[in-house]
Amino acid sequence: MIEFRDVTLTYPEAAKPTLTGVNLEIEEGELCLVAGRTGVGKSTLLGCINGLVPHFTGGHLRGAVLVDGRSTADHPPRELAEVVGVVGQDPLAGFVTDTVEEELAYAMEQLAVPSDVMRKRVEETLDLLGIAELRSRSLRSLSGGQQQRVAIGSVLTAHPRILVLDEPTSALDPTAAEEVLGAIMRLVHDLGVTVVIAEHRLERVLQYADRVLYLPGDGSVISGTPTEVMEFSEVAPPVVQLGRLAGWSPLPLSVRDARRRASELREALEGHPAPAPSTPNGTSSDAALHAEGVLVTYGDVVAVRKVDLDLFAGSIVAMMGRNGSGKSSLMWALQGSGKRDSGTIRVFSGQGVAEDPAKLSSREARQRVGLVPQTPGDLLYLSTVAAECTQADVDAGAEAGECDRLLERLVPGIDREIHPRDLSEGQRLALVLAIQLTASPAVILLDEPTRGLDYGAKTNLAKILGELAASGRAVMVSTHDVEFVATCADRVVVMAQGEVVANGPTAEVVVASPAFAPQVAKILYPSEWLNVAQVAHALEPTR
Numbered sequence: 291m292i293e294f295r296d297v298t299l300t301y302p303e304a305a306k307p308t309l310t311g312v313n314l315e316i317e318e319g320e321l322c323l324v325a326g327r328t329g330v331g332k333s334t335l336l337g338c339i340n341g342l343v344p345h346f347t348g349g350h351l352r353g354a355v356l357v358d359g360r361s362t363a364d365h366p367p368r369e370l371a372e373v374v375g376v377v378g379q380d381p382l383a384g385f386v387t388d389t390v391e392e393e394l395a396y397a398m399e400q401l402a403v404p405s406d407v408m409r410k411r412v413e414e415t416l417d418l419l420g421i422a423e424l425r426s427r428s429l430r431s432l433s434g435g436q437q438q439r440v441a442i443g444s445v446l447t448a449h450p451r452i453l454v455l456d457e458p459t460s461a462l463d464p465t466a467a468e469e470v471l472g473a474i475m476r477l478v479h480d481l482g483v484t485v486v487i488a489e490h491r492l493e494r495v496l497q498y499a500d501r502v503l504y505l506p507g508d509g510s511v512i513s514g515t516p517t518e519v520m521e522f523s524e525v526a527p528p529v530v531q532l533g534r535l536a537g538w539s540p541l542p543l544s545v546r547d548a549r550r551r552a553s554e555l556r557e558a559l560e561g562h563p564a565p566a567p568s569t570p571n572g573t574s575s576d577a578a579l580h581a582e583g584v585l586v587t588y589g590d591v592v593a594v595r596k597v598d599l600d601l602f603a604g605s606i607v608a609m610m611g612r613n614g615s616g617k618s619s620l621m622w623a624l625q626g627s628g629k630r631d632s633g634t635i636r637v638f639s640g641q642g643v644a645e646d647p648a649k650l651s652s653r654e655a656r657q658r659v660g661l662v663p664q665t666p667g668d669l670l671y672l673s674t675v676a677a678e679c680t681q682a683d684v685d686a687g688a689e690a691g692e693c694d695r696l697l698e699r700l701v702p703g704i705d706r707e708i709h710p711r712d713l714s715e716g717q718r719l720a721l722v723l724a725i726q727l728t729a730s731p732a733v734i735l736l737d738e739p740t741r742g743l744d745y746g747a748k749t750n751l752a753k754i755l756g757e758l759a760a761s762g763r764a765v766m767v768s769t770h771d772v773e774f775v776a777t778c779a780d781r782v783v784v785m786a787q788g789e790v791v792a793n794g795p796t797a798e799v800v801v802a803s804p805a806f807a808p809q810v811a812k813i814l815y816p817s818e819w820l821n822v823a824q825v826a827h828a829l830e831p832t833r
Contacts, residue, residue, distance in 0.1 A: 291452065291484045292316040292339060297353035298509075299334060299343060308334045310509030312353070316486065316501070318451075321478050323495050323516070324488040325525055326505030327744045328701055328716035332488040333379065335503070335511065336454050339486060340374040341367045358451065372401055375450035379457050379715040379742065381441030382429070382665070390432075390440050391425045397448040408447075415443040418473045420466070431588070435461045435613030435770070442470060446477070452484045453477065457715065459494055460741040461664070463612045463770045464805045467494055490716070490744050493527035493773060493809055496520075497544035516543050525744050528773055528809040531822045535829070548813045555825075556814060562828040564797065564818045577638065578603040578764035579624065579659070579733045584633035586619045586788075593619035595788035596633070601733060601764040606755055608775040608796070609768040610806055611785035617768040618664060620785070621735050624766075625661040626650065637733060653685070660731035664738050666722035667711065675713070675721060676706035686729040696724035699754060701747050716742025727754070733764045740771045752778035772800065776808035776820035796820065 297312040308331040316322050324332045337343035341362035344351045355362045358373050375397075378384055387393045394415055398408045416422040419439045429437065438461045445453065453474070459467035475498055477483040486503075489495045496502075502519040504512045512519065517540050520530045529548050533541040536555050542548040577600035586594035593616045601607060609617050622628020624635060626647025636644040637658045647655045663669070672678045679693040686692075697704065700720040710718060719742055727734070734755075740748050748771075755765050755778055769775060775782060775796065782799040784792035784806070792799050797818040800806045810819050819825055 291318040291320075291358060292486070293354075293356040294338070294511075295354040295356070297338065297351065297355060299331075299338065299349055299351050301347070301349040304349075307509050308349075309338075309511070312509075312511045314503065314511060314513045316484060318484055319478060319482040320500045321475070321485045321498055322487070322501045322503055323492070323499035324486060324503045324505070325492060325519070325523060327507060327525060328490070328720075328742060328747050329704070329714050330505040330507045331509070332505055333456055333714060335505065336376070336456055336486060336488055338362065339452065339454050340370050340376050341365060342376070371397070372448065373450060374452045374454060375445035375448055376454045377441050377445050377456065377458060379460070380665070380667075381437040381461075384441055384444075385429050385437075388428060389425075390421065390427050390429065393429060393440055393444045394447050397444055401448055403448075411447045411449070415447050418446070418476075419443050420469055433461075433614045433618065435463060435466055438462055439466065439470060439613075446473075450483070452486070455485065455487045455489075457489060457742060458487060459489065459491060460715075461613070461738060461770070463610075464772060466613055467491075467770070471495065471498060490525070490740075490742065491527075491771065491773075492525065493529065496527055496530075517541060524746070527745075528822055529813065532810060532813060532825065535822060535826055545809055545812045548809075552813050556817065559814065559817060559819070559825065559828055564820070565824055565827075577601060579635070579637050580644075581624060581635045582633060584620065584623055584635065585631045586616070586623050586629050587631050588629070592788050594623060597785075597788070597790055599624075599783070599790065601766055603732070603762045603764050604759050605780045606759050606765040606767065606778050607781045607783060608779035609766060609783045609785060610770065610772075610775065613770075615785040616788040617785055618737055619788075621661060621737050621766070621768055622663075624733075625659045625735055626655045627652070627661075656726075656729055657686075657731055659733045659735060660726040660729055661735045662719070662723050662726050662737060662739055664741075666719045669722050669725065670710040670718070673709055674707050675704060675710055678710060678721060678725060679706070682725040682728045688728050688730070693724050693728040696727050696754070697721055700724060700750055701743075714742060716744070716747065719743065720747065723751070727758070731763070734758060734766070736765075736767045736769075738769055739767060740769060740774050748774050749777070772806050772808045773821070775800065775806075776810065777823070782806075 294312045294314045298307050299309040300307040326332050338355050345366045387396050394412045395408050421439050496516055499516050502516050504519045520541050530541050579601040581599045584594055584597045623630040637647055638644050647659050682693040683690055701717050759765050779796045782796050801811045801818050810821055
């Protein structure tokens, strides 16, 4: 169905090829998972499948890419649209209409699908992805996760034979991700659709994959079964990392496989209590940020419903919940630049002075509360990465090179002369995060900061956030990434329909939830182990 014949791709002015001598075949009805570190060329590989690379992106492609027998060199993307459906990393960038229902119908209109068939497919897709209640909503009014599902639906309605997905679950909560992946699996098994997925959250997809295409970073692509590739892959989900630690062979790919083999590991961990994170306790007067009765509405929709919240210095709080539960609206209200209908928010300075961030100038507010939004590219406006870093140092009054050093710790090796818009989603997010951290705000808010980041980059991010908390800052992360929460969070706040429904220590909240529990917690239940590092530390004296 898809064939790469000795493909080498070099972008203009690039020092070396992004892809080098790639030879592979993907059969009809396969689900292929594309894995690799941030920025190694996964999106480029996907773009080659429908001709976006190099017809749209530019660059020089040697060799041949054949899709259903058609060469992408001779057939531009518009001539492959009926065969290949593509969903990019940023769903909002791909929308061309105003409402959900119009977006689902748009691709079919371009392919001249009869109107009665269009109506039927729209209804089927709304039900398939669980978005029927959104049909009349404006696309820009949706949460990031809702936009992601609509983007996938807009491609599915055209019934493509090949589906290419770039980070399809990155903005989805665990339950929504399972629903989307379930829908994708039905397409693979029932309709024989060939699916190629690039995904950093391997724990969600690996167990379903027929084949893994691994990009080690040298331009090559290694093809093999999931078990074969996980034996040597630098990026691996917690279930595989735990299998490596325990010496299991073959390595487990799912929680179910691991639980069947974990009895000896559970016995070895008996007598080693899982570490309990230190969560600051105190009253609102001890908090770095105190919010009381925060209400945010959009027309008749109540996004945040009278929320009370305290963020303490030295603590990392994770905010979780379904897509559309009000997490982003609450974060923007806490930062001061977002909508707030009522309620009070106070940020306490080192001198004990309480200030409302909404009443401060933008520069003063940024020094009190820093926010990394879901769409980080909105904060980038200069022509090179180096210029953005230099300006961040100036704006924050920081030592020259501070932003650059933070960026290198998050994602090493980014070309400083490249335009920020040419970065991958994960690299762009890392740049904005470095810019915000340069200001050293007392309170740091991050909205989905792990989108597009590989496991190594997330580990580096967790270390940086831990250092920030240790230096006396309050950190809050809104995320659907349960594995990241298990690595770094002291406390978890769960929102539903604009209200806080749970607020407590990480282990207490996530282990009790089938949806939010990390893989290690599920494997070693009922013990409250959250991540592989905790297990490795406990076993260290006996290994």
